[in-house]
Amino acid sequence: MTTAVKDARRLYEFPKPDASGVCLTAQAWARVEPPATRAERTSAKQRIRELLRERNAVLVAHYYVDGDIQDLAEETGGCVADSLEMARFGRAHRASTLVVAGVRFMGETAKILNPEKTVLMPDLDATCSLDLGCPVDEFTTFCDANPDRTVVVYANTSASVKARADWMVTSSIALPIVEHLKARGEKILWAPDRHLGRYIQEETGADMLLWDGACIVHDEFRAAELGLLKAQHPGAKVLVHPESPRAVVVQADVVGSTSGLIQAVLDNPGGTFIVATDGGILHHMRKLAAPGTTLIEAPTAGSGATCKSCAHCPWMAMNSLRGVARVLEEGNNEIRVDDDIAARARISIERMLEFAAAHRIGGRPKAGGLSANPEAHGGLGPA
Ligand code: 13P
Numbered sequence: 001m002t003t004a005v006k007d008a009r010r011l012y013e014f015p016k017p018d019a020s021g022v023c024l025t026a027q028a029w030a031r032v033e034p035p036a037t038r039a040e041r042t043s044a045k046q047r048i049r050e051l052l053r054e055r056n057a058v059l060v061a062h063y064y065v066d067g068d069i070q071d072l073a074e075e076t077g078g079c080v081a082d083s084l085e086m087a088r089f090g091r092a093h094r095a096s097t098l099v100v101a102g103v104r105f106m107g108e109t110a111k112i113l114n115p116e117k118t119v120l121m122p123d124l125d126a127t128c129s130l131d132l133g134c135p136v137d138e139f140t141t142f143c144d145a146n147p148d149r150t151v152v153v154y155a156n157t158s159a160s161v162k163a164r165a166d167w168m169v170t171s172s173i174a175l176p177i178v179e180h181l182k183a184r185g186e187k188i189l190w191a192p193d194r195h196l197g198r199y200i201q202e203e204t205g206a207d208m209l210l211w212d213g214a215c216i217v218h219d220e221f222r223a224a225e226l227g228l229l230k231a232q233h234p235g236a237k238v239l240v241h242p243e244s245p246r247a248v249v250v251q252a253d254v255v256g257s258t259s260g261l262i263q264a265v266l267d268n269p270g271g272t273f274i275v276a277t278d279g280g281i282l283h284h285m286r287k288l289a290a291p292g293t294t295l296i297e298a299p300t301a302g303s304g305a306t307c308k309s310c311a312h313c314p315w316m317a318m319n320s321l322r323g324v325a326r327v328l329e330e331g332n333n334e335i336r337v338d339d340d341i342a343a344r345a346r347i348s349i350e351r352m353l354e355f356a357a358a359h360r361i362g363g364r365p366k367a368g369g370l371s372a373n374p375e376a377h378g379g380l381g382p383a
């Protein structure tokens with residue numbers, strides 16, 4: 001590791017349950033490169049366009065990454081999307097190489113669904129506090145202690161945890177899948193996000209046993225300050241990602257996945273919105289929003305707290321234009337998943353994709369409704 005890289009590392013705290021279920025505070029780091037100059041960005045973008053063509057590669061980006069990477073993905077025939085749509089897009093695309101700009105679990109999901117494709121990521125250390133907070137050994141102990149429950153895990157987990165699950169879900173499809181399981185009389189073991197799990201449990205009334213994980217970004221949104229902001233903007237709609245704490249979710253007009261929240265902006269042209277999710281989403285919201293739309297970031301614990309309170313995921317921020325160009329040049333940073341783990345994880349992911357196809361859930365936001373299915377809004381609905 002070079003000194004420059006070491007200096008760029010920041011430490012973050014996250015909850016990590018031990019084998020007995022007690023939640024401890026653990027630490028992880030993220031390494032964010034210094035910002036590039038405008039000239040560097042222009043030249044990196046040009047190089048990436050050329051390399052994508054030369055390598056028969058496509059860029060699959062999440063809404064939280066650098067705005068230039070999002071734009072480049074769209075401009076070059078790739079996609080910018082939520083976790084569900086990233087998985088579907090990568091599987092359907094003919095490119096032999098997928099460059100996944102997001103966090104590690106997104107690259108792993110792409111590889112599990114596309115074992116024949118090369119999957120590259122700008123930085124393999126881009127992780128997620130939910131994934132870190134759900135180590136496979138402790139999780140296996142938890143599952144083994146509750147053998148009567150159907151195991152449903154959020155996409156934000158390692159391949160090994162997905163391999164132990166019956167179903168993998170993303171935030172845009174978690175609610176209908178749990179409703180479906182409840183209708184079949186199944187009891188659920190849910191991991192790792194406790195806020196999303198509790199939200200789904202309250203919405204569906206399903207019998208759910210929850211793992212104690214949290215997203216370090218969404219956990220920082222503050223209910224009291226949000227109430228004050230709402231009072232200042234009485235006409236504003238509050239859009240909340242369900243990884244946020246309950247006291248924030250109950251103030252929402254729309255609770256949804258990243259695609260669901262963008263769709264809400266499109267459905268209310270010219271409106272005012274308070275947005276409680278990673279600030280990276282504002283780039284795409286601004287691009288699609290009708291003239292006169294006002295977007296306000298929801299309050300967090302603020303700069304007086306820790307640097308994770310900036311409402312921007314430190315691991316998503318590890319995706320840089322330089323990093324995208326570098327992996328395409330060098331072909332390094334390839335995602336590899338053990339064959340046996342991948343085969344087992346694929347079952348839980350495919351189950352979700354089949355459910356999404358059968359119920360026409362998902363798609364990318366678009367005026368008039370989500371592009372894959374005008375009837376389904378990809379979000380979780382009103383609070
Ligand atoms: P979405 O599936 O809604 O894009 O969420 C992914 C994520 O990591 C949110 O923090």
Ligand code: SF4
Pocket residue numbers: 103127128129130156215216217218243278313314315316
């Ligand atoms: Fe994970 Fe939160 Fe970052 Fe999403 S925003 S990738 S849940 S740490």
